[in-house]
Amino acid sequence: MTDPRYLAGRILLALPGMFDPRFARAAIAMCIHDEDGALGIAVGRLHDGISFRAVLEDAGIDPGDIDDAPVHVGGPVEPQRGFVLHTPDWGGIGTIEVNPLCSLSFAQDVLRAIAEGRGPSRWLFALGYAGWGQGQLEEEMHHHGWHAATAHPEILFNTPVEKRWARTWQAEGIDPALLASQTGHA
Template identity: 65%
Template sequence: MTEKHYLAGRLLLAMPGMFDPRFDHSVSVLCVHDENGALGIGVGRVREGVRFHEILEELGIDPGVAPDCEVHEGGPVEPGRGFILHSTDWGGSDTIEVHPLCALSASMDVLRAIAEGKGPRRWLMSLGYAGWAPGQLEGEMRQHGWYAADPHPEILFDTAVENRWAATWRAEGIDPALLSSQTGSA
């Protein structure tokens, strides 16, 4: 019997020629991957027209000291649901460690803590997520849809959103310009 290797804690990159245009050049943090499926939070695109302060105000939270930053397009599932990917120096009752890359929180507690200057040192917000049924992600990877890169916290937190896809490939030692958008079969 072979041991199952799960990919949570890695950066999931869409391969060139991705079969679903919603994920073209996407970068997602793979937060959960087990026998029940997978959940990823997109960090490779910005949600146009949405800012962090606007979300806080809609939720009745005074933005306080929180920066008014961009919000990421997390994925097509539940596009109004917010997620905070953050450094592991803060944790609430709902925080999930996405080892070794970051942590994930989705409560009002983390939003209040950020607004009060008591939240995680590093963080970003995404709306929505991508989800895969059991075995679906593995099947899509076999069809040349995805590549699971090593965790690169510096890319997640320190690289501009528009550069994350190419920067992750380069961190993996791969020149993204040399990747083909077609696969072959024997």
């Protein structure tokens, strides 16, 4: 059972007025969160001019006849490293179950499977990740910065990128237009 103190399997949403402008209106699929730190993949912005087919070719993988796909800006850490968020119907080397949201794979095994048409049924590809050191995310959660939404795999895989942040708030029962850009201190 997952420890409820930790946020793996949830979607982290940036609050309006986020202290770090790189994360304005960010929606982050939280994949790892434990006493050592946290890792998430941002799913709300796309790289301009980078295609998934080009990434496959750069990795020495024949893209075959698969349709091209966008490449997400996964976060500012290791922006050259690729990650695949996908449905749990596929697992291989380097796959982590991120229940109940998705699975995360970071080995070339998943890229080959996608190119060959035997990969997961739904997936998205990102370069980079968002990372927090020990206790860092917990500290940010105490300030005006983040909201931990429940898992919404349907939003992750079925919602256009530019609408994921707002749709996740709405799924939480919150109108994002009514959110304040700062919180008070009593």
